[in-house]
Amino acid sequence: MQGILGPISGYLSDLGPSVVLPVLITIFGLILGLRLGKSFRAGVTIGIGFIGINLVIGLLGGQVAPAATAMAQGLGVNLDIVDVGWPSSAAIAFGSSIGAMIIPLGLVVNVVLLVTGLTRTFDIDLWNYWHSALIGALVGAMTGSYLLGLLSAAVHLALILALGDLTAPIVQKYFQLPEISFPHGTSAPYGLLAIPMNWMFDRIPGLNRVDATPEAIQRRFGLFGESLMMGLVLGLLIGVFGYGFDDPAEDAKAILTLAISLAAAMFLLPRMVAILMEGLMPISEAARGFVQKRFPGRTFYIGLDSAVAVGQPSVIATSLLLVPVTLLIAVALAPAGNRVLPLVDLATIPFIVAVMVPIFRGNIVRSVIGGGLLIGAGLFIATWIAPTFTKVAVASGFALEDGQATISSLVDGANPLTGVFYAAARLGTPGVLVVAAVCLAAVLAVRQVMARRDRAAAAAAEEGAG
Template identity: 45%
Template structure:
């Protein structure tokens, strides 16, 4: 635990360069090349985190202002994914899950049951969260480990299944995204898009980035689009003109800068991807390996960010309108770009389809987050989490987005 915590406390942007450098050496790269790839990817991740953090710094207060302005009052507090991950890492199941998932990945690669080499070790907290929820609900460490292992296997299969779409849409060769709260929704989003294709009239509507720019001209430019969407959120928040303009400019900056941060990450990833392909072709002819990365690499698309900004007020509206929902979306509204990856990718960038799929997804996420609040609160209490003032129950949109873990949790909780 002390060794793991020492490494993980450095954060993904520090852990990832170390892992990339080691893997680069395994794939036959010179140390200088492997080290530069690792550092470039780490710098790209830092850049992405800075920009998404900038978005959170401005979106969260706007969301809070909307909550106060429209008198939204729900009993379960959204504490956000950073708190969820910290709670997961504080549980006793951590080392067992790390060993289980690492061994499973090696076995699955060796037996050709996955193509994904999951190097996103920092985000193993997704699998740890699954195990901690099941362990808390059942009182069984064994069932918790089984739940984590099952989640890992399913997520790896989903990553393989969805990788061609990720590679095509984002231009990420030999990459997959075994990121639980995003890829869990990939099959559903793809299915919904196939249903849209069967609807007469609706299947002819094209509203992707190129169409928007063609129809709207100057207004369809990502910079201007970010400005408009930011101003729209500011209006809903009831901001004064100076605060509204500030928010609009900041969202414009997010739209402009985020794709560039992803390009920096790609600069480091491409040499690794190419050398991995050569390594496998030489030693294992016909065997293909994907590099499993954090879904953050897919958040740089202007359509993903646009869909996420539009979904902020929609998510708040859903939280109020849905009968039985108790989760107040707040902190995790800034992570909506992660949740909107698959609605956008599945629809090939069609913003209208992405928003419709996003509404269905967020409905499910709110209900799952509400249902898991009791167990999530118990896990938090067991790890001595300091609750926000006045809060008696916690959860998050991120916890609600863990679809595969939720299904496994519901099944194993019966035991």
């Protein structure tokens, strides 16, 4: 079976979401009753939106990574574990033995949970199943058991769907995305941890009165509070910290280029997301009608990549601020045991904070503090798993570059759930089974939370009607 499905998963990985999603969206639209032309146009438009988002994220990475490298060199830090980034992590995950099975496994898990009512999310973002494949591959490598790796991947998929359900109402309200959830392996776990952090921030004197939403910043700072101007200023600051002025002419050129690039990212990302949403709306409306007709009284969400949220001003502003913060944290934690140099995945910090930001109500100060704390803790996880991560990478056919003895990543190497599953795998079969049981209990708990929300909403509607 692996021999058949492995090449298929590898091919889908090579195609990427920009190609895979339009095909899936077209098929999904036809199932929902849309005409072929309308479904196909929606799928292609969504693909174009993803290409636009990835181009802007690529622009960020191409400009931020050199500044980050220069900053690390200027600080004289020697962090020997290289952050190879999510593209390499995804390729490693799909290239593993678990990756060969992850798409059919994910579909089975999703359908079973939908039929039994344990999730409301139908996750059409099949390409991002790689997050669960990576978890399974790490567990399999640590325990030596393919079945335990497969079980871990399945349980991780179920938990991510539950977290998508849990945060869906907040995500839908903040980003104005009806019937959408983010069962995204990068974003969802951080969103869960942001809930108690926000409760804590509400009770810290001074911090609980800071209004740092983009709207409040623009009111206070006028022109310099606009999103593109924030990008420009942040680019200048990152550039100055990174490059300095050892060579005034060349460094000034690099700093100004970085500043304009980040201003462009702040300006362009919302427009790329708007293109993606243009394609998504007909699908969302058709899905709503399909569910109301065939499953009266039930609510379903369409599970998507959190890329649809990265263009929101609070998300991108938080992410840009976290670039130098993450580097400084990595350096500060080196004496305590961190060995990971954040590099390639600095451009994907928007995905880490995408669900945190709405939970923090768009407050950039809270989002930076919360993001910094969690990323800082995650650097120890990324350091901890690096030997096994490298082992899985080599087994998957990943070629280490010269000088790369050990590799890891910020996405998903530093992810809290990666740490949980890896810790379980180190305890062997009992540890994996205990974590699996806890995760399934969490899925049931989320179902109860959603039921209570439904009852509260129904009571409020009835009271309003009365």
